[in-house]
Amino acid sequence: MKIMKDIKPRPITHAALSITHRCNLRCKYCYSVPKADRDMDIPTAYKTIDFLNGSEGDRITITFFGGEPLLLMDLMENIIDYAWSKYPSKFAFRASTNGVLINQCFLELCRKYNMSFVLSLDGNSEMQNANRITPTGKGSFALVEKNIDAILGFNPYTIVVSVITPETATLVYDSVTWLFDRGFKYVVQTLDHNADWNKNDLVTLAKQYKQLSRFYFNALEEGKKIYYSPFDERIKTRTIKPLQCGDLCDLANTQIAVAPSGRLYPCVQFIGNDTSEHQKFSIGDVFTGFNQEKRLNYVKENYGPKKPCDDCELNGRCMNGCGCVNWRATGKLNLVPVVLCEHERMLMPIVDKLANKLWKKNNELFKRKFYSPFFALSSYIEDCAIKSKGR
Ligand code: SF4
Numbered sequence: 001m002k003i004m005k006d007i008k009p010r011p012i013t014h015a016a017l018s019i020t021h022r023c024n025l026r027c028k029y030c031y032s033v034p035k036a037d038r039d040m041d042i043p044t045a046y047k048t049i050d051f052l053n054g055s056e057g058d059r060i061t062i063t064f065f066g067g068e069p070l071l072l073m074d075l076m077e078n079i080i081d082y083a084w085s086k087y088p089s090k091f092a093f094r095a096s097t098n099g100v101l102i103n104q105c106f107l108e109l110c111r112k113y114n115m116s117f118v119l120s121l122d123g124n125s126e127m128q129n130a131n132r133i134t135p136t137g138k139g140s141f142a143l144v145e146k147n148i149d150a151i152l153g154f155n156p157y158t159i160v161v162s163v164i165t166p167e168t169a170t171l172v173y174d175s176v177t178w179l180f181d182r183g184f185k186y187v188v189q190t191l192d193h194n195a196d197w198n199k200n201d202l203v204t205l206a207k208q209y210k211q212l213s214r215f216y217f218n219a220l221e222e223g224k225k226i227y228y229s230p231f232d233e234r235i236k237t238r239t240i241k242p243l244q245c246g247d248l249c250d251l252a253n254t255q256i257a258v259a260p261s262g263r264l265y266p267c268v269q270f271i272g273n274d275t276s277e278h279q280k281f282s283i284g285d286v287f288t289g290f291n292q293e294k295r296l297n298y299v300k301e302n303y304g305p306k307k308p309c310d311d312c313e314l315n316g317r318c319m320n321g322c323g324c325v326n327w328r329a330t331g332k333l334n335l336v337p338v339v340l341c342e343h344e345r346m347l348m349p350i351v352d353k354l355a356n357k358l359w360k361k362n363n364e365l366f367k368r369k370f371y372s373p374f375f376a377l378s379s380y381i382e383d384c385a386i387k388s389k390g391r
């Protein structure tokens, strides 16, 4: 990966607004375990918008985060109204939700403000219920499943984010195929890098990925446009371009996070419960501004070389560049967790074999998807045309 030498903070383009520490779930791998009850108050929310407006740059995307932001739909609407009335073209909004509270009222809010959302859903009932549980310990699958038709009706391109733990490694194939069969087109999947992974878990996962590579191959042969991040992101780094500094994660720089208290953090993973143990990671607050020295130190460390990657041929293709993932698992932005490294070494050959097979087959969709710079736009226009024909 190319390392930048002259590093200066750049204008903010993405801000995650944690509007509450509260949540209606208790996912076993949650990094902001909802212990505290605090919500963002309105003066802090307005001050956050004023502060962000002061950042150079034309546009900032704000993601409502938590906890679970849909517990505070009125506050979300209040913030958007304030931002749009005071700074008409500066802000776009989206949300990150566990999906339990999605209802017509929320979807109306999304339509009104052109707001999209990312849905955290691990997969089929077995996979979802293994880790994403309610405060009473029950699985949350049924609570989300009942909303899926409405979600896909609102936006068929809704991104699903799924997390794999050692306990759910055997369920990956069934879960991912379930998500695609259910109608989702975009699945982002990652490991819980803090879990206790062993070699057998990764062997199990390799088998699941191999099965999924056949599913993905067949889907592309049938002309189905699916996106599965473990495959798509690694094919892109081979066919389009290797990863550059900041591509995967630009914490404390173009991307920041704001806690309900108004404290600024490098990324949502650093907020935790915003107690004294977390406040040492803060890079300022919306009332007094950035602590630029702390901010720059994070950026420099995040842009520095990753360990142990110097001589590795996968550097630039491997997902070693997310400072938050590294920091959470190893305590350092630049030190890659062992499981991430082993996972990359296991997954890359499977992905390369899949890409070679599609290339040799002269697969039309594969070539458009991974070699045409206009694929996203042309594909969207094509899908709209198919939809309007079907009406
Ligand atoms: S839904 Fe999100 S915030 Fe809530 S417990 Fe699960 S991971 Fe944590």
Ligand code: SF4
Residues within 6 Å of the ligand: 306, 307, 308, 309, 312, 313, 314, 315, 316, 318, 319, 320, 336, 340, 341, 342, 344, 345
């Ligand atoms: S495979 Fe391991 S050593 Fe190689 S770039 Fe990735 S994390 Fe670094």
